[in-house]
Amino acid sequence: xxxxxxxxxxxxxxxxxxxxxxxxxxxxxxxxxxxxxxxxxxxxxxxxxxxxxxxxxxxxxxxxxxxxxxxxxxxxxxxxxxxxxxxxxxxxxxxxxxxxxxxxxxxxxxxxxxxxxxxxxxxxxxxxxxxxxxxxxxxxxxxxxxxxxxxxxxxxxxxxxxxxxxxxxxxxxxxxxxxxxxxxxxxxxxxxxxxxxxxxxxxxxxxxxxxxxxxxxxxxxxxxxxxxxxxxxxxxxxxxxxxxxxxxxxxxxxxxxxxxxxxxxxxxxxxxxxxxxxxxxxxxxxxxxxxxxxxxxxxxxxxxxxxxxxxxx
Amino acid sequence: xxxxxxxxxxxxxxxxxxxxxxxxxxxxxxxxxxxxxxxxxxxxxxxxxxxxxxxxxxxxxxxxxxxxxxxxxxxxxxxxxxxxxxxxxxxxxxxxxxxxxxxxxxxxxxxxxxxxxxxxxxxxxxxxxxxxxxxxxxxxxxxxxxxxxxxxxxxxxxxxxxxxxxxxxxxxxxxxxxxxxxxxxxxxxxxxxxxxxxxxxxxxxxxxxxxxxxxxxxxxxxxxxxxxxxxxxxxxxxxxxxxxxxxxxxxxxxxxxxxxxxxxxxxxxxxxxxxxxxxxxxxxxxxxxxxxxxxxxxxxx
Numbered sequence: 115x116x117x118x119x120x121x122x123x124x125x126x127x128x129x130x131x132x133x134x135x136x137x138x139x140x141x142x143x144x145x146x147x148x149x150x151x152x153x154x155x156x157x158x159x160x161x162x163x164x165x166x167x168x169x170x171x172x173x174x175x176x177x178x179x180x181x182x183x184x185x186x187x188x189x190x191x192x193x194x195x196x197x198x199x200x201x202x203x204x205x206x207x208x209x210x211x212x213x214x215x216x217x218x219x220x221x222x223x224x225x226x227x228x229x230x231x232x233x234x235x236x237x238x239x240x241x242x243x244x245x246x247x248x249x250x251x252x253x254x255x256x257x258x259x260x261x262x263x264x265x266x267x268x269x270x271x272x273x274x275x276x277x278x279x280x281x282x283x284x285x286x287x288x289x290x291x292x293x294x295x296x297x298x299x300x301x302x303x304x305x306x307x308x309x310x311x312x313x314x315x316x317x318x319x320x321x322x323x324x325x326x327x328x329x330x331x332x333x334x335x336x337x338x339x340x341x342x343x344x345x346x347x348x349x350x351x352x353x354x355x356x357x358x359x360x361x362x363x364x365x366x367x368x369x370x371x372x373x374x375x376x377x378x379x380x381x382x383x384x385x386x387x388x389x390x391x392x393x394x395x396x397x398x399x400x401x402x403x404x405x406x407x408x409x410x411x412x413x414x415x416x417x418x419x420x421x422x423x424x425x426x427x
Numbered sequence: 428x429x430x431x432x433x434x435x436x437x438x439x440x441x442x443x444x445x446x447x448x449x450x451x452x453x454x455x456x457x458x459x460x461x462x463x464x465x466x467x468x469x470x471x472x473x474x475x476x477x478x479x480x481x482x483x484x485x486x487x488x489x490x491x492x493x494x495x496x497x498x499x500x501x502x503x504x505x506x507x508x509x510x511x512x513x514x515x516x517x518x519x520x521x522x523x524x525x526x527x528x529x530x531x532x533x534x535x536x537x538x539x540x541x542x543x544x545x546x547x548x549x550x551x552x553x554x555x556x557x558x559x560x561x562x563x564x565x566x567x568x569x570x571x572x573x574x575x576x577x578x579x580x581x582x583x584x585x586x587x588x589x590x591x592x593x594x595x596x597x598x599x600x601x602x603x604x605x606x607x608x609x610x611x612x613x614x615x616x617x618x619x620x621x622x623x624x625x626x627x628x629x630x631x632x633x634x635x636x637x638x639x640x641x642x643x644x645x646x647x648x649x650x651x652x653x654x655x656x657x658x659x660x661x662x663x664x665x666x667x668x669x670x671x672x673x674x675x676x677x678x679x680x681x682x683x684x685x686x687x688x689x690x691x692x693x694x695x696x697x698x699x700x701x702x703x704x705x706x707x708x709x710x711x712x713x714x715x716x717x718x719x720x721x722x723x724x725x726x727x728x
Contacts, residue, residue, distance in 0.1 A: 149624045150537050156529035157538070160598070161551050163591060167562060170569030222463025230460060239464065241718065246467045248710055249474070250652025252681040253703050256688050257474045260481070260696070292467050320448050322456045343557060350559025352655035353681075357688055377561050377655070384564075384659045390572075398659075402565045406558065413557045417550060 171403040178396035187400060192363045196397055198404055200363040204280065204373035208355055211284025211369055212291055212348040217341055219288075220295030224340075227296070228303035229325045240300075247293035255357030258286040263358065278360030278372040287354050295344040302336020302423055303329055339419035346412040350405065352377040376405045475707065482700030490701055494667040495683065500694035505702045507666040511582075511677035512651055512709075514670045518586035519593065519650050524643055526590075527597030528632075534598070535605040536627045556595040563592045564659025571660070576674075579661035583673045588656040593646035600642025604635040637724035641717045648713035652706065654681035680706050 179187070182196050189197040223243055227236050262282040267273045275281060306329050314324040330337065360372025361382050374382070380398055388395040485501075493504030538545040567588035576583065608631050616626040632639075657679055664686025666678040680702060687699035 143622060146622050146624050150533075153529050153533035153537060156526050157533040157548050158544075159526060160530060160555055160595065161548060163555060163566070163594070164551055166569065167558070167566045170566050171562075173569075219463040219466050222460045223467070226460035226464050230457070243464065243467055245714070246471060248648060248652075248714055249471070250654070250681055250706060250710065252652070252654045252685050252688075253474070253478075253706065256684060256699065256703060257478070259688060260700075261473070261477050289467060289470050320450070320453055322453045326456075346557050346559075350557075350561065352559070352561045352658075353685065356655075357685070377559065380561055381655060381658050384661065390577075399565060402562060406562050409557065409559055409562075410554065413554045416557070417553050 167406060171399050171406060174396045174399035175403050177391070178393065178400045181393050181396075190365060192365050195394075196400075197363065198376075198401060200365045201374060201376045201379050201401065202404070203365055203367065204359065204363075205349055205355075205375040205377070207280045207367055207369055207373065208284040208287055208359055208375055209345060209348040211281060212287035213341070213345060215285055215288025216291045216295050216344055216348075220292045220340070220344065221299055221337065223292065223296040224299035224303055225325055225330075228300050229321065229329060240297075243296050244293050246289065249290070251290065251351055251353040252357070254286050254290055255283075255354040258282045258354060258358035262286055273370060275370045276360075276372055278358060279370055280359050280373050281369040283355045283357075283359035283375075284369060286358065287348050287351055290351065290354065291344040291347045294347050295340045298340035298343055298420075299333070299337050302333040302340065305336065305423060306332045333423065335419045336423035339416045339423070342412055342416040342419060346409050346416065349412065350377060350409050352381050356381040376401050380405070475704075478700045478703050478707075482697055482702075482704055485697050485701035486704075490698070491705065495665050497665075500692050500698065503695065503698050505680060505683055505698075505705065507669070508678050508680040508683040508702070509705065510669050511662075511666070512680045514582050514677060515585050515589060515657075515679055516647055516651055518582060518673070519589040520643070520647055522586060522590035523594050523597055523646070527594050527643075527646075528601050528639060530594075531598045531601035531605060532627055532632070535602050536623060536631065552595050552598055556599060559655075560592055560653055561655040561659060564588050564656030566591060567656065568659055578674060578676070580663050580676045580678075581674050582670055582677050584660040585657050585662060585677065585679065586673075588660055589650040589653060592653065592656060593650050596646040596649065597643055600645070601635070601639045604638025604642065605631060607638060608634045634726065637720055637726075641721045641725075644713050644717040644720070648710045648717070651713070652681055652710055654679070654685050657682055658685070680709075 186194055186196045187198055190199045191197050192200050227239060227243075231239055259278075259282070262285060263275060263277065263279060267275050267279070267282055273281075310328050310332055311324055314328040319327070355375045356378045359375055359378055361374050361378065362372055364371055364373035366373065380401055383394065383398050388398070489502050489504050491504060491509060492506055493502060494506050495508075496503045534545070534548065538548075540546065540549070567584055570587055571577075571584045612630050612634065613626050616630045617623070621629070662678055662682050663676065664678055664682050666676060670677045684699050684702050684706065687695045687702070690696070
């Protein structure tokens with residue numbers, strides 16, 4: 115990965131690398147070392163940010179649990195003010211709907227780009243798909259409320275949904291994560307060696323059979339990583355669900371009902387009047403920490419899966 | 428039809444594999460792939476068309492020159508939001524770009540990826556890039572508390588949140604740009620007696636500028652559309668003066684759109700639609716600029 119790995123044996127790099135094997139003409143260079151240290155500090159800042167997130171979230175949560183019994187937070191009771199499980203089930207409902215939309219469409223787009231499109235076509239088609247990722251989530255949320263629910267769900271499909279419902283939020287959320295899944299899955303498909311495809315063609319398989327039975331299984335861990343990353347995006351997305359999914363705690367799994375997700379709760383609470391340090395303000399951080407923990411685990415799974423397919427080929 | 432011609436045609440079919448590519452199943456599959464590729468584009472077209480029609484009546488100068496007004500919904504404007512978003516953009520870039528480039532340069536040019544702490548940075552970056560944006564809002568709230576600023580909804584807080592949010596994006600794209608600079612350029616410079624830093628500063632970074640600029644603009648275009656972290660910092664949706672400094676309370680365009688979308692008055696809905704088009708034009712403009720820079724200046728080695 116790093117350029118120093120292959121150049122490390124050369125004498126010229128000795129100045130910048132303490133501990134390099136050869137020190138031909140090596141002088142102490144204080145400025146050089148200072149610059150390196152400054153750059154290292156900048157890189158370490160990313161680790162500091164992660165630790166900062168943890169500290170920032172944990173401290174108010176300690177205050178929160180000093181005032182609210184743990185059982186009230188980890189509760190399924192919709193009536194309880196601090197219950198987190200109704201928020202988690204709502205997040206699950208919108209996320210599952212989003213994945214039902216985005217997984218087939220994202221993988222389909224990735225398969226076309228990687229297995230069917232010519233190099234020139236890919237150059238134009240890929241940015242087009244990625245354009246979807248550039249649309250701000252508040253715009254998607256507005257679209258869900260103003261178009262998807264009243265026009266698509268109520269008028270065209272004739273569903274008896276309310277002004278806010280999990281279905282509209284999930285569908286639009288799905289559209290938003292298509293590029294995430296498509297882009298990572300395309301990387302995974304492209305990483306499958308050409309020889310596997312040629313072998314399949316030589317056995318008389320056509321393009322569809324090769325794509326579905328050879329390329330897809332070979333890229334499976336990369337595809338899984340793409341889906342898992344899309345899942346993480348869907349869980350953490352805020353504005354769409356805040357606007358379209360509703361603001362009532364609802365343990366129901368019926369997507370036609372309105373329900374408040376974790377991020378929806380956080381946005382609504384932060385927008386309201388909650389003095390800093392109050393219990394309702396600290397709830398924000400308790401839910402935030404839960405959200406961070408969930409997405410952290412999901413992201414780590416995705417990173418591990420990506421590493422696996424990188425090692426395979 | 429003679430036996431000979433049939434055989435010949437079959438041979439051709441088998442040799443080219445055309446018949447197998449044109450079976451019904453294959454064609455349906457190809458159709459489905461086409462559908463998945465263009466589904467997103469169709470949604471985007473519907474979204475823009477629907478929004479533009481709703482906001483058509485509001486494309487007037489008042490939209491960008493006036494402050495928001497609850498008394499005259501048909502003349503409400505987004506001056507404060509547009510200016511606020513531009514200010515946020517400026518200070519976000521000032522914070523995130525130097526830090527991001529420095530971190531990327533360290534990881535690509537100086538770090539030994541076999542060391543455990545460099546590998547932690549690596550995994551951590553991948554993870555940070557996927558942390559929900561709303562969590563960065565909470566982090567910025569904590570940072571503001573740490574430096575002892577109690578005022579809510581100001582430029583500084585918003586810019587810190589957005590800078591933290593796009594830092595991983597800038598680091599990742601800068602690394603790709605730096606990695607694309609061929610090894611020979613570094614070796615040539617080092618062979619002439621330059622140090623690693625001199626090589627990086629005088630050879631590698633200038634060659635990587637187009638890639639870095641592209642990544643930075645794309646990162647900023649993501650930041651300008653974010654509302655969730657700004658909500659955490661308490662940005663108000665109604666501010667009726669221009670931003671004056673780092674400590675000035677502001678609003679941002681996405682926040683104003685969010686504020687109006689919960690208002691059921693039709694005139695406000697139309698104004699929000701028009702504001703969405705303004706926001707999309709800003710974002711698409713930034714994306715177009717990024718693509719232009721990439722195509723115009725990027726060297727292929």
